[in-house]
Amino acid sequence: MALTLTKGNEAIAEGAIHAGCRFYFGYPITPQNDIPEYLAREMPKIGGTFIQAESEIASINMVLGAAAAGARVMTSSSGPGVSLMQEGISYLAGSELPALVVYISRIGPGLGGIAPTQGDYKQVTSGGGHGDYYTIVLAPASVQEMFSLTIKAFELADKYRNPALLLCDAILGQMKEPVEIGPRPDFKDISLPDKPWALNGNAGRKSNLIKSLYLGDGEMEVQNWMLFDKYNKMKQEDTYFETTDVDDAELLVVAFGSCSRMAQTGIDMAREQGMKVGMLRPISLFPFPEKAVAELSARIPKVLVVEMNTGQMYKDVKVNLDRAADIHLYARPGGGLPTPDDVLEEIKKIY
Amino acid sequence: MSENITPATGPKKIMGRPKCLNDVTFHFCPGCNHGNVHKMIGEAIDEYGIQDRTIGVAGVGCGVFLYNYVDVDVLEAPHGRACAEATGINRVHPDKIIFTYQGDGDLAAIGLAETVHTANRGENITVIFVNNTVYGMTGGQMAPTTLLGQKSTTSPYGREFMGDGYPIKMCEMLATLEGTAFVARVACDTPKNLMTAKKAIKKAFKMQIDQMGFSFVEILSTCPTNWGMTPQQAYKRVAAEMIPYFPLGIFKERTTADYM
Numbered sequence: 001m002a003l004t005l006t007k008g009n010e011a012i013a014e015g016a017i018h019a020g021c022r023f024y025f026g027y028p029i030t031p032q033n034d035i036p037e038y039l040a041r042e043m044p045k046i047g048g049t050f051i052q053a054e055s056e057i058a059s060i061n062m063v064l065g066a067a068a069a070g071a072r073v074m075t076s077s078s079g080p081g082v083s084l085m086q087e088g089i090s091y092l093a094g095s096e097l098p099a100l101v102v103y104i105s106r107i108g109p110g111l112g113g114i115a116p117t118q119g120d121y122k123q124v125t126s127g128g129g130h131g132d133y134y135t136i137v138l139a140p141a142s143v144q145e146m147f148s149l150t151i152k153a154f155e156l157a158d159k160y161r162n163p164a165l166l167l168c169d170a171i172l173g174q175m176k177e178p179v180e181i182g183p184r185p186d187f188k189d190i191s192l193p194d195k196p197w198a199l200n201g202n203a204g205r206k207s208n209l210i211k212s213l214y215l216g217d218g219e220m221e222v223q224n225w226m227l228f229d230k231y232n233k234m235k236q237e238d239t240y241f242e243t244t245d246v247d248d249a250e251l252l253v254v255a256f257g258s259c260s261r262m263a264q265t266g267i268d269m270a271r272e273q274g275m276k277v278g279m280l281r282p283i284s285l286f287p288f289p290e291k292a293v294a295e296l297s298a299r300i301p302k303v304l305v306v307e308m309n310t311g312q313m314y315k316d317v318k319v320n321l322d323r324a325a326d327i328h329l330y331a332r333p334g335g336g337l338p339t340p341d342d343v344l345e346e347i348k349k350i351y
Numbered sequence: 352m353s354e355n356i357t358p359a360t361g362p363k364k365i366m367g368r369p370k371c372l373n374d375v376t377f378h379f380c381p382g383c384n385h386g387n388v389h390k391m392i393g394e395a396i397d398e399y400g401i402q403d404r405t406i407g408v409a410g411v412g413c414g415v416f417l418y419n420y421v422d423v424d425v426l427e428a429p430h431g432r433a434c435a436e437a438t439g440i441n442r443v444h445p446d447k448i449i450f451t452y453q454g455d456g457d458l459a460a461i462g463l464a465e466t467v468h469t470a471n472r473g474e475n476i477t478v479i480f481v482n483n484t485v486y487g488m489t490g491g492q493m494a495p496t497t498l499l500g501q502k503s504t505t506s507p508y509g510r511e512f513m514g515d516g517y518p519i520k521m522c523e524m525l526a527t528l529e530g531t532a533f534v535a536r537v538a539c540d541t542p543k544n545l546m547t548a549k550k551a552i553k554k555a556f557k558m559q560i561d562q563m564g565f566s567f568v569e570i571l572s573t574c575p576t577n578w579g580m581t582p583q584q585a586y587k588r589v590a591a592e593m594i595p596y597f598p599l600g601i602f603k604e605r606t607t608a609d610y611m
Contacts, residue, residue, distance in 0.1 A: 023442060061439070062442075069443035199440060207422050211418065
């Protein structure tokens with residue numbers, strides 16, 4: 001199949017179209033504007049709906065309405081915008097509605113800046129809004145994955161009736177890579193799941209109700225345990241990660257997203273110098289590859305976490321680490337980029 | 352009693368529970384108008400025969416239990432966001448009849464932006480706005496429509512414009528927007544006003560059925576519990592205090608849809 005040179009943000013937008021998403025609601029914020037701009041142009045051509053809402057709060061609630069109506073639906077945003085969406089994301093989780101939120105991170109806290117960062121790992125992997133819930137979080141590391149994981153995220157959202165989130169940053173969003181995308185499928189050829197719970201009028205059936213309010217004695221505890229079981233099922237069936245060069249490794253680097261690309265080059269340089277270094281790249285940040293960390297650290301005694309924040313994924317790695325393994329952190333928050341040379345230096349220090 | 356006697360014509364049923372209202376007891380307090388409004392919505396749905404294609408969106412407040420009473424598909428929306436939810440549903444199902452049911456805190460305070468922009472988009476939905484000048488479900492706090500001088504749990508000395516601003520007039524504001532098709536304010540305090548209210552609610556649904564755009568009915572309502580009044584006193588207050596500040600009437604009625 002022919003490769004096309006595609007920008008990361010546009011690969012997400014095209015992935016959504018390939019996934020059968022015909023509803024987009026969003027609000028402008030840098031560095032993700034290519035997504036709404038692409039869909040504002042393309043949706044009318046394919047019978048889809050694009051609305052520029054009055055805020056991120058309105059966007060996520062339009063998403064909630066369209067999801068309740070049974071549509072495959074998405075929004076995209078960044079930092080402050082995703083913070084505003086957290087109420088709605090909590091309601092999506094509480095109402096068990098599938099939807100995709102694309103998160104192209106910018107530096108925080110506050111207005112921060114638009115440079116690449118992984119400072120939102122903690123926010124997205126801990127649910128983000130109020131209540132005892134989680135969202136599915138996938139973290140692409142290439143433009144190709146931005147396309148394919150967008151489709152995957154929609155499928156997982158529908159499978160679990162739960163919001164899914166794609167976490168990227170400005171490096172991935174703005175860079176162009178050759179991608180295999182293929183021709184756009186006709187909507188009728190895209191397989192979408194039946195949604196008998198959706199709101200579309202009660203003709204020929206009992207009325208459907210979508211809510212997250214449970215006031216009865218003990219009802220909410222039952223609801224929370226039900227959600228807990230769902231998250232455990234995600235852990236068992238839909239944890240994704242990639243390993244490279246781990247078979248003979250004596251040091252394991254753990255990194256995700258754009259950071260893993262820079263770390264991988266550092267690892268390759270270390271290998272050239274005779275150091276046996278391997279890589280674990282979590283692809284699903286929730287569910288986190290807990291077992292992979294435990295098993296790999298049981299035979300690879302040294303672990304180096306590299307991330308573009310002050311050590312957020314580090315905690316998830318540490319809690320799942322084999323007790324005999326040593327853990328180290330190379331952290332670059334606030335738009336700092338770890339170069340391959342930086343990573344090599346860190347590897348040398350602890351190898 | 353003889354079996355041979357059959358009345359030629361029995362009493363004719365002229366009114367009763369609308370078909371689309373579930374046969375359950377309302378949880379509303381004595382003297383509250385939510386029950387009246389539910390019934391009028393139910394009658395409008397029955398009279399247009401649209402029960403199987405109607406979708407309700409319940410705001411947060413005493414009206415959230417809409418889904419227990421009106422037998423249509425219902426979404427419970429986050430506080431204030433019902434118009435955004437209704438927008439999402441409307442874009443997926445433009446052929447369905449979609450209404451929101453919202454109180455004054457929900458619609459005119461936390462959800463003001465969503466309300467105004469949904470109206471401005473001319474979204475083809477119907478908004479039923481119950482204005483009782485107080486947050487009912489949370490226990491009687493000051494609402495955006497609380498009248499000047501009115502005491503509430505968070506304006507214990509009475510609302511003052513210097514600190515709290517003025518009670519907001521939603522109909523007057525929304526009527527200025529190009530996107531609105533029908534904007535009316537009604538009340539439930541007298542049989543005559545109830546009949547007018549019913550007409551306005553029916554008209555609002557008709558506007559939507561005819562694809563005319565955003566239709567909005569504000570219903571001045573009682574909250575005896577949080578006003579600290581008997582139902583009779585509360586009804587009198589609607590006429591004596593609310594209607595003078597919130598005048599009744601049709602503020603806008605479009606005759607042709609935008610696209611025509």
